[in-house]
Amino acid sequence: MTTTRPTKLSEFLAGCRDEAPLQLGVAPFGMLYSIAALAVGMPAWLVQLSSALVFAGSAQLAIVQMLSVAAGALPIGLTAGLLNLRHVLYSASVAEYVRHLPRRWRLLLAYLLTDEAYAVAILRYQRQAAASPTDLKDAAPGQSMPDLRHWYFLGCGFTLWTCWQLSTAAGLVFGARIPPEWDIDFAVPLTFLALLTLLVRERASQAAALAAGVGVLAFAPLPYNLGIVAAILAGLLVGFGVAKCRGDRP
Amino acid sequence: MSTAVLILLLAVVGGATYLFRYSMIGIFANRNLPAWLRKLCRYIAPASFAALTANALFVHGDKVALSLDAPKPWAALIAVIVAWRTGNVCATIGVGMAALYLLKLFF
Numbered sequence: 600m601t602t603t604r605p606t607k608l609s610e611f612l613a614g615c616r617d618e619a620p621l622q623l624g625v626a627p628f629g630m631l632y633s634i635a636a637l638a639v640g641m642p643a644w645l646v647q648l649s650s651a652l653v654f655a656g657s658a659q660l661a662i663v664q665m666l667s668v669a670a671g672a673l674p675i676g677l678t679a680g681l682l683n684l685r686h687v688l689y690s691a692s693v694a695e696y697v698r699h700l701p702r703r704w705r706l707l708l709a710y711l712l713t714d715e716a717y718a719v720a721i722l723r724y725q726r727q728a729a730a731s732p733t734d735l736k737d738a739a740p741g742q743s744m745p746d747l748r749h750w751y752f753l754g755c756g757f758t759l760w761t762c763w764q765l766s767t768a769a770g771l772v773f774g775a776r777i778p779p780e781w782d783i784d785f786a787v788p789l790t791f792l793a794l795l796t797l798l799v800r801e802r803a804s805q806a807a808a809l810a811a812g813v814g815v816l817a818f819a820p821l822p823y824n825l826g827i828v829a830a831i832l833a834g835l836l837v838g839f840g841v842a843k844c845r846g847d848r849p
Numbered sequence: 850m851s852t853a854v855l856i857l858l859l860a861v862v863g864g865a866t867y868l869f870r871y872s873m874i875g876i877f878a879n880r881n882l883p884a885w886l887r888k889l890c891r892y893i894a895p896a897s898f899a900a901l902t903a904n905a906l907f908v909h910g911d912k913v914a915l916s917l918d919a920p921k922p923w924a925a926l927i928a929v930i931v932a933w934r935t936g937n938v939c940a941t942i943g944v945g946m947a948a949l950y951l952l953k954l955f956f
Contacts, residue, residue, distance in 0.1 A: 620938035642852065645859070652863035657901075662862065672850065672858050676865075683866045685897050690873035691882070692890040698878050705878065709871035714901065721894050785921060785949055786942055788905035789928050793941035795898040796932035807892035808899035815903040816913045826908075827900050834896025835889045842888070 610747045614720070614754020621715045624790025625759060626766040627783035628656045633770020634777070635663045643771050650767040654760070655713060656787075658682045661824070674823070682824045685831055689717045693752075696724045700749055708749065711756025713763075718794040720752040802845060807838025920952035 605613075629650070636646040641663070653659050658679040665675045689712050697705055727748065777783065799805045811834025818826030818833075850858075882890070906925055907913055917923075928945030935941070 620942075623939060623942045641855070645852070645856065649859045649863075652859055653866055654863070655866050658862060658866065662859070666850065666855075669850075672854055676858055676861055679862045680865050683862075683869055685900075686866065686869040687872050688890075688893045688897065690870055691877070691886060692873075692893045694873045694877040695882050695887065695890075697874055702878075705874050706871065709874050710867060712870040714897070718894060718898060725891075782946075782949055782953075785924070786946060788902055788925060789942045789945040790938070791898050791902040791905060792925060792928050792945070793932045793938040795895065795902055796929065796941075797936060798895045798898060804892060804895040808895040811896035812899040812903035815900045816907060816915070819904075819908045819913045820911050822911075827904055830900040830903075831893070831896045834899060835892045838892030838896065839889055842891075 605747055607747055607750045610750035611754040611757075614723075614751035614756075615758045616754075617723070617751075618716065618719050618755040618758040621719065621790055621794070622758070622762040624786040624793075625656070625715060625762050626769075627786045628660075629763050629766025630770035630774055630777065631784055632656060632659050632663065633767050634774035635660065635667070637771065637774060639663055639666045641666070646771060647764070647767055650764055653679070654710070654763065655679075655683050655686075656763070657714075677823045681828060684828050686712060688831065688835075689714075689721075692721060693717070693724070697749060697752075699746070704749055708752055708756065711753070711760060713756070713759055715790065715794070716752070716755040716759045718798065719755045720748075722797060723748060723751050803838045803842035806841040807834040810834045810837035918956065920949055920956045924949035924952055 632650070633646055636649070636659075637643065641649075649659055649662075653662075661682055662675055662679050665678060690709065693708070693712065697708055700708075795808060799808045811830045814830030814833040815826060818829040820826070821829060906921065907915055915922075924945055927948040928941050931937075931944045932941040
């Protein structure tokens with residue numbers, strides 16, 4: 600590499616910078632959750648605490664929506680749990696990149712492993728892995744190029760966490776004044792769309808995405824949000840199959 | 850639901866979510882990912898985000914609504930084009946929202 604050596608701070612700040620644009624979609628999501636949670640009678644402190652405890656927008660919103668129709672604790676727990684099951688896959692996906700880190704780092708990064716932080720961090724990991732396959736081996740201490748990408752990951756997670764907590768708080772304060780005609784909830788699928796187009800630059804990934812997208816529609820009637828997990832698994836298998844047929848070329 | 854039950858529910862969901870997020874990181878801390886899993890991992894991000902996008906756009910509860918005489922699918926299409934051409938998240942969200950507001954005047 601001819602560029603200046605990355606430092607912990609520069610990696611962290613790069614993570615913050617790359618994560619920042621996504622907050623255009625995260626902030627409305629956090630506010631919507633707050634508004635909906637207040638509307639079903641959740642106390643404000645619990646609305647905020649839940650954003651720190653659960654720290655998963657779609658599950659938090661699902662819990663609130665089910666509370667509004669007076670669903671029981673068990674179905675709500677199952678729905679929210681299965682909705683978050685995809686995080687097991689994210690965990691598998693980052694496992695090889697964080698295994699060399701001390702346990703406290705792994706515990707912290709796991710807490711920050713949300714959709715939007717994962718997407719940005721994994722792009723960083725995969726980009727560098729493609730450029731230099733021996734990168735992980737170079738990560739041993741004392742080598743000339745230490746692997747500092749966990750600082751980048753931390754920057755992404757930190758930015759998202761802060762925005763999520765602040766937007767939850769903002770929703771508690773200003774929520775009732777946002778007219779529904781503004782459709783701020785539409786920023787959420789737009790964020791996912793933007794991430795998706797960054798992630799599907801090769802044939803097998805495109806096939807995986809297409810299969811998962813169609814799968815979600817096909818599996819929608821499954822209970823407890825099982826459809827999303829089933830669709831993702833279908834996408835994985837299709838991507839795997841297409842890569843195999845093409846001889847594992849990228 | 851009483852506040853106490855709700856707190857318990859949120860703690861359980863939060864705990865489960867954390868366990869999901871840590872699960873594979875913990876399991877594969879001291880051993881290698883099997884080759885097949887490593888290959889599957891490559892498609893986790895695209896498959897997950899495609900599923901989340903399609904779910905947010907077209908699934909309402911357990912019903913699928915693919916109607917094309919609504920502004921949102923068209924605004925999403927415009928956003929995809931912007932995302933594909935620019936790779937810029939801000940521009941995608943900005944143009945997508947602007948397209949939605951404009952299209953709402955016509956539908």
